[in-house]
Each structure stands twice: as C-alpha cells, then as structure tokens.
Amino acid sequence: MGSNIRILSAGKYLPDNVLTNYDLEKMVETSDEWIVSRTGIKERRLARENEFTSDLAYKALLNAAEKISFDLNELDALIVATGTPDRLFPSTAARVHGLLGLKKEIASFDLLAACAGFSYAIEVARGLASQGYRYIAVVGAEVLSRFINWNDRTTCVLFGDGAGAIIFQSSDEPGFIYGKLYSNGSLEGLLEIPGGGSMLPSCTADSQEYKIKMLGREVFKYAVSELSSALNEALVKTQTKVNQLSGIFAHQANIRIINSVLERCGIPFEKSFNNIERYGNTSAASIPIIIAEYMETQGMKQNDLYAILSFGAGFVWGVHLYRHS
Numbered sequence: 586m587g588s589n590i591r592i593l594s595a596g597k598y599l600p601d602n603v604l605t606n607y608d609l610e611k612m613v614e615t616s617d618e619w620i621v622s623r624t625g626i627k628e629r630r631l632a633r634e635n636e637f638t639s640d641l642a643y644k645a646l647l648n649a650a651e652k653i654s655f656d657l658n659e660l661d662a663l664i665v666a667t668g669t670p671d672r673l674f675p676s677t678a679a680r681v682h683g684l685l686g687l688k689k690e691i692a693s694f695d696l697l698a699a700c701a702g703f704s705y706a707i708e709v710a711r712g713l714a715s716q717g718y719r720y721i722a723v724v725g726a727e728v729l730s731r732f733i734n735w736n737d738r739t740t741c742v743l744f745g746d747g748a749g750a751i752i753f754q755s756s757d758e759p760g761f762i763y764g765k766l767y768s769n770g771s772l773e774g775l776l777e778i779p780g781g782g783s784m785l786p787s788c789t790a791d792s793q794e795y796k797i798k799m800l801g802r803e804v805f806k807y808a809v810s811e812l813s814s815a816l817n818e819a820l821v822k823t824q825t826k827v828n829q830l831s832g833i834f835a836h837q838a839n840i841r842i843i844n845s846v847l848e849r850c851g852i853p854f855e856k857s858f859n860n861i862e863r864y865g866n867t868s869a870a871s872i873p874i875i876i877a878e879y880m881e882t883q884g885m886k887q888n889d890l891y892a893i894l895s896f897g898a899g900f901v902w903g904v905h906l907y908r909h910s
C-alpha cells in the first residue's frame with residue numbers, strides 16, 4: 586500500500602460501427618482531404634442505438650481485468666470520467682457497478698471534466714490511494730455521437746465514441762512524479778453542450794441545444810498555448826530532459842494541436858502515440874484508449890517515463906509525468 590499509484594492494466598472498447606470521412610462527405614459539405622489535413626482523422630466509431638456510455642465503460646473495464654485475470658471485486662473505487670453520461674443520475678459508474686454485479690464496499694462515481702476527465706481522475710485516484718484505497722479503476726467513456734449536430738460540419742467530423750479503462754494499484758514507488766491541473770471557467774462559451782442540465786432542462790430531444798457547440802479556431806489556439814506552457818513547466822520543475830521521455834499520451838483532439846505543443850516544447854513528434862486517425866476525438870476516453878493500445882503493442886517497462894496531457898471544455902486541462910514501476 587502506498588500514497589502513489591501505478592498502472593496495473595489497461596483495456597479498451599470501441600464500437601464496431603465505423604464512420605469514415607467518405608461517409609461524412611455524403612452528409613455535409615466536407616472532404617476527406619480537408620478532414621485529414623486539418624485534424625488527422627480518417628474514421629471514427631459510433632455506438633449502436635442500444636449501446637450506452639455505461640455499456641462501453643463496462644466492456645473496457647472487463648477487457649482491462651481479463652488481461653491480468655483481475656477479480657473486479659478487489660476494486661476499492663470505480664471512477665467513470667465522462668461528459669456524456671447515460672443520465673444525470675444515477676451515475677454511469679453506479680450502472681457499471683451494477684452491470685458487473687460488484688460488492689457494495691466499492692465506491693463508484695462519475696467525474697466530469699470533459700476531455701480532461703482522465704487527467705482529473707488521476708489526481709482523484711492518487712488522493713484515494715493516500716487514504717488507503719488499494720485498487721482504483723478509472724474508466725474514460727463517451728457516446729459523443731448522440732450530442733453531435735450532424736448538420737454542423739465544423740463539429741460533426743471531429744468526434745467519436747469509445748472507452749478506455751485503467752486499473753491502478755496503490756504503490757510506494759514514485760508513479761506520478763508530477764501532476765498539475767488547471768482551469769479557466771471564463772471561456773465556457775467556446776465549447777459547450779448548452780442544454781440537458783438545470784440551466785436549460787426542458788429542450789426537446791432533437792433540439793440543437795443538446796448538441797456540441799464550438800468555436801474551433803479559438804479553442805485550438807488556447808489549447809496549444811496553455812498545454813505547451815504547462816508541459817514546459819512540468820519538464821523544468823522535474824528537471825526532465827526531452828530524451829528522458831519514453832513517450833507522450835496526449836488527448837486526441839487534433840493532430841495539429843498535439844504537434845504544435847510538441848514543437849513548442851522541442852519534443853520530436855514520434856514521441857507521441859496517437860490514434861486520432863482511427864477514432865477521432867473520444868474526449869475523456871482518448872488517453873486511456875491510447876495507453877491500452879500502447880500496452881498491447883509495446884508494453885511499459887520499469888522506469889519508463891511518460892507525459893500525459895489533456896485539454897477540454899471548461900476550459901480545464903492537466904499535465905502528468907508518470908514513471909512506470
């Protein structure tokens with residue numbers, strides 16, 4: 586038992602229904618060439634009509650558990666980071682708990698920090714570990730496709746559905762050697778889903794007020810500027826040289842955002858592991874999905890050092906440095 590956490594296993598679930606850029610060309614005035622060159626996205630996955638965020642989260646967590654034959658009743662807490670919960674309440678995490686038939690001694694709750702949900706959940710998991718929680722699952726899960734205006738070409742080409750799950754174990758090893766979260770609530774209008782909460786509860790289901798609205802160019806500029814200064818600060822404060830980093834796991838919103846941040850920090854693009862090409866922006870799910878794919882294909886070695894960075898609506902963002910043990 587310790588006051589830090591280590592990654593024990595990572596899993597993922599992506600719906601099998603693929604929507605390509607060529608499919609989108611038939612829906613709005615866009616082109617594969619525009620989408621690929623401006624964002625890096627070629628295709629994304631969409632949940633089936635009868636699939637909910639909790640279903641995706643459940644399958645990702647099962648996948649993480651199966652990889653190491655982990656009994657999920659060993660968990661002490663189950664956190665679902667999502668901006669697209671099944672319902673306002675009960676939480677998506679409680680439904681996942683029910684789907685898995687877990688014991689009552691496991692805490693379950695949702696965490697809403699939009700695309701930065703995974704970064705925020707890491708900090709919560711670290712706090713729980715310092716209180717004696719041994720095994721903590723963090724699942725990032727989203728069904729964004731239900732909150733997209735499919736007539737708005739400026740947003741509908743960007744997002745996708747999916748889930749990634751990490752099982753953390755409390756540890757005496759350093760684990761997260763650095764973590765910092767940020768917010769700027771004054772820019773809320775640049776990226777939002779206005780309806781569906783207590784502010785605007787009574788819109789009809791097909792109302793555009795339930796859909797994502799974004800001023801993309803402004804979000805882009807702010808994300809690049811803040812993420813690069815936050816990452817630089819992390820490297821300076823921990824006296825980390827770029828060549829000491831084994832890899833970067835960045836929120837997959839736009840390949841140009843990621844590469845601009847890396848360029849400003851003097852980090853070669855190849856250090857970042859990306860899957861935006863295949864899944865688009867899956868918000869809180871994007872980083873745990875990448876970690877799961879990285880563990881499947883390369884595996885993390887003892888002492889490897891990784892940077893994790895995310896940025897989302899709020900605005901909220903965060904940077905972590907993680908040393909694997």
Ligand code: UT7
Pocket residue numbers: 614615616619620623624700738739740742776800801802803804805808837838839842866868896897898
């Ligand atoms: O998850 C965190 C939150 N989200 C983000 O971080 C997303 C941040 N923003 C972005 O990724 C980019 O700003 C976008 C990909 C959304 C847009 O790329 P951009 O290079 O900033 O393009 P733009 O908004 O400046 O638009 C350029 C042109 C415009 O036409 P005009 O005004 O120059 O004639 C748009 O109307 O591209 C047009 N456009 C499109 N054309 C074809 C916008 N969307 C499309 C489209 N297909 N899908």
